[in-house]
Amino acid sequence: MSKHQIEILFIAGFGSSLIFGTFIGSIADKFGRRNNCLMYAILYGGACITKHFGNMPVLMIGRFLGGVATSILYSAFESWLIFEHNTSPIRFGAIRSAHYGGSMYTFVLEWTPALSRAAGDVGIPHGYIFAAFMVATMIGSSVFKLLQQHERPESFMRYVLLLAAVCLSMPIVAPDNLALVFGGFLVFEMCCGIFWPSMGCLRGTYVSEETRSTTLNLFRIPLNLIVIFILWQNFAMISIFKFCVFFLFAASIAQHALFLRTEHTPRHQKLPITVTDEDENM
Structure with a gap:
């Protein structure tokens, strides 16, 4: 195929x-x-x-x-x-979710050719690489627990999205450097591990309960359009990663706009869902 x-x-x-x-x-x-x-x-x-x-x-x-x-x-x-x-700001969340999600799902298809190019004639162990990505994602989820104890997701996600953009720029600036490309992909997966629980907390805060499922699927419409557009055009790999970096920078800007809208809101209550050590041991 x-x-x-x-x-x-x-x-x-x-x-x-x-x-x-x-x-x-x-x-x-x-x-x-x-x-x-x-x-x-x-x-x-x-x-x-x-x-x-x-x-x-x-x-x-x-x-x-x-x-x-x-x-x-x-x-x-x-x-x-x-x-x-x-247990407005929604439009900024929709923009951020679409751009980050579009980049992430495009990455799912493109990480294999990117690493294959960086490795040259040497075959890459796909199973071990994917396992490493999953470990990095779990590490990111643990990092999220630490971050939310000191900052709100509205704040720290700005830097996470910027870091994700830098990570996916590795196949652009150093396409033949296997260590840089693979290291960038690992850190990107760690950013994914921070992104998902952060998005869950933010959606629990800002999205109405009565229409939550419908609203979350509306968020996915621009995400799906982004992925379909990129894949349908059959762009070169480097061009695809340029799109991903652009979208991640745009997501960071949207996140900063959300932060500015909510920075003076007192953190008078816990986020809708928090993970405790007791929950992990269950």
């Missing part, structure tokens, strides 16, 4: 998420987040079954199911969790 065919499969997934995401979100708000989460399990289970076939139409169906399921994954579960814990 060629790289462009893989890109087409990615486009199918993000396209189905773009088209059906808002509709799926409204189902969760009207008929319950629990039922929507059960629907996710069925849809994603079907998507996984298609991975056992080497037929392009079957794989396209799987990507379609996976795209719809992803819309549920990134909206209904979080809405359900925040609702159970009982």
Whole structure:
């Protein structure tokens, strides 16, 4: 299967998420987040079954199911969790989420060719590299716990987004330096580990409970458009990373705007969801 065919499969997934995401979100708000989460399990289970076939139409169906399921994954579960814990600026959050998410999902497709180019004729161990990325993400989640004890996410996420932009600039400034490219990717994954819980806290603060699932899927519309645009054009790898860096800088600017809007708001209560050592040991 060629790289462009893989890109087409990615486009199918993000396209189905773009088209059906808002509709799926409204189902969760009207008929319950629990039922929507059960629907996710069925849809994603079907998507996984298609991975056992080497037929392009079957794989396209799987990507379609996976795209719809992803819309549920990134909206209904979080809405359900925040609702159970009982706990304008939204446009800045939407801009930041779209630009960061677009860069991150584009990175998912491009890290392999970037590292392969940096490694030259030497094959890269994809499994070990992916495992290293997951460890870096877990480290980032732990770093988030430390940061939120001293600063609000509105503040420290400005620097995290800037750092992420610098990390993804490595394939641009030093495309043949394996250590720099791989190190930059590891730090970027750590930034992802900080980003996700930060976004959960911010959405729990600013997004209305009554329409939370629908709003979160609306956030994903520009994200899906960004990824589809980049992949559909079949840009060169360096050009794709330039787009990613630009989007991350734009996300940092949006985050700074959110910070300026809320910096005088007293931190009179805890964020909607906090992680304690007791929770980790359960």
